[in-house]
Amino acid sequence: MTPALRTTRACTLGAVILAAAGVYLGTTPAPWLCVPSLYSALVLGWCASRELAIHRQILVRHEQARRAALGLEPLDGVPCCRLAEHSNGQAHGPDCHINSTRSNAT
Template sequence: MNRYRRTFRIARTAALALAAAACWSAVGRQWWLADGFGYLAFVCAWIGGNYAGLHRIERARHDRARRASGTEGPLQERPVPCCSFWRNSNGAVHGPDCARRGDEPRVYDGRPLDERETAVFTAIAARYDHGSRA
């Protein structure tokens, strides 16, 4: 547990305790105490939120450093979706107007499909074929 998480937990606990004290003071009709406790609860919740964000940033920094050190293997970048066909087929095929070029299979763009493209298209079509007439 780093220092940011510890401070976040302390501030969150203080905010809950002060909110309970504010409610208790309001029940006893001691409004000036209820206002003071409520204000302090708000401030502690705000401080806790800031430290929660700092904790997330620190944790992400440590994760990036651990991955970059090479102890967990090379850093893998996720491919960026290039077209709607690629996004909806889980990266199996690309659309005819796709900007990505290479040996990736493409949907029909006027030329006959090769064996690999036909197999991919058949696998995709099998998922959506429910025996309907359409």
């Protein structure tokens, strides 16, 4: 388990708790009190998705390093983020792990 995965789980738990609190506060005599809680739940949900992407990047980097140390073929076409998954294999940044498609795209 990477630190990013632990952070993802903590943010997800916080988002669920805050969303439940927001729903409860929406049923009180002052329903406007639910707005800060629901907004915080959305922010924590976004943070959880970002940390999950970082977790995936760490796993890909570790696997690439392991394969390089063993002298195996590098993984080709492993997406480093959601943008790479939906960009039809086009490299989108200098840190992108789609090495084979980057060299073939030119």
